[in-house]
Amino acid sequence: MAALQFSGPVASRKLPSFEGFRPSTVRVPSVGLCSVGLNQRCFPGLVVKAATVVAPKYTSIKPLGDRVLVKIKTVDEKTTGGILLPSTAQTKPQGGEVVAVGEGKTIGKSKVGISIQTGAQVVYSKYAGTEVEFNGSKHLILKDDDIVGILETDEIKDLKPLNDRVLIKVAEVEEKTAGGLLLTEAAKEKPSIGTVIAVGPGPFDEEGNRKPLIVTPGETVLYSKYAGNDFKGSDGEYIALRASDVMAVLS
Numbered sequence: 562m563a564a565l566q567f568s569g570p571v572a573s574r575k576l577p578s579f580e581g582f583r584p585s586t587v588r589v590p591s592v593g594l595c596s597v598g599l600n601q602r603c604f605p606g607l608v609v610k611a612a613t614v615v616a617p618k619y620t621s622i623k624p625l626g627d628r629v630l631v632k633i634k635t636v637d638e639k640t641t642g643g644i645l646l647p648s649t650a651q652t653k654p655q656g657g658e659v660v661a662v663g664e665g666k667t668i669g670k671s672k673v674g675i676s677i678q679t680g681a682q683v684v685y686s687k688y689a690g691t692e693v694e695f696n697g698s699k700h701l702i703l704k705d706d707d708i709v710g711i712l713e714t715d716e717i718k719d720l721k722p723l724n725d726r727v728l729i730k731v732a733e734v735e736e737k738t739a740g741g742l743l744l745t746e747a748a749k750e751k752p753s754i755g756t757v758i759a760v761g762p763g764p765f766d767e768e769g770n771r772k773p774l775i776v777t778p779g780e781t782v783l784y785s786k787y788a789g790n791d792f793k794g795s796d797g798e799y800i801a802l803r804a805s806d807v808m809a810v811l812s
Contacts, residue, residue: 612692612699622661622695624702629677630661633699655790656684656712671769675705684709684720687790709790709801717792717799722761727776727807729755731798753786774804783809
């Protein structure tokens with residue numbers, strides 16, 4: 562089989578000029594496409610893996626340690642208006658149902674169990690865990706610390722954060738400049754300020770006891786711009802992040 566060849570420029574972002582450093586156009590050299598199998602595609606230096614498929618002869622999966630098995634929520638294949646979505650436009654879900662949990666972990670001399678129960682509807686970090694296909698459904702095996710919180714309703718504002726996570730409602734984007742000029746969508750800068758809605762019980766210390774978080778619901782905070790997981794609720798945008806990514810309390 563003949564290898565597919567491609568080359569061309571990669572769109573580069575305009576960067577400010579520094580001494581000895583100027584923006585340039587990066588070109589990708591021609592590479593060959595390897596044979597495509599069921600479980601992976603490969604390029605020289607690049608491997609993309611699909612979900613691990615568990616054979617039907619295995620009837621159960623028991624997570625070990627502090628790991629949790631989550632059945633992934635089905636991706637919406639249509640819009641609310643009934644339009645079919647291509648696979649590239651389907652939003653990857655960040656939630657699912659807990660179907661099995663491990664026995665927990667040891668911190669210092671204490672054994673700490675997993676507080677999440679089977680059947681709980683949870684939200685997890687976007688790129689966490691290992692995807693497996695089991696009993697005809699997609700699942701995710703991930704550490705319990707990668708679970709952001711428990712969500713028992715369809716409203717993200719009702720999220721109950723776990724461990725050191727904090728749920729923040731993002732402040733609304735300014736529509737005008739200080740001089741009164743209307744801003745276009747491209748010019749509106751995403752704020753890094755919001756109001757704390759809920760906080761987790763805190764992380765474990767070296768003795769296996771919870772350490773309460775220093776931020777509390779109702780406070781207006783400044784948080785790291787590229788941290789956390791973004792969610793869109795019916796009443797605005799929210800972000801769930803670790804308490805260590807909260808930089809200051811505003812008053």
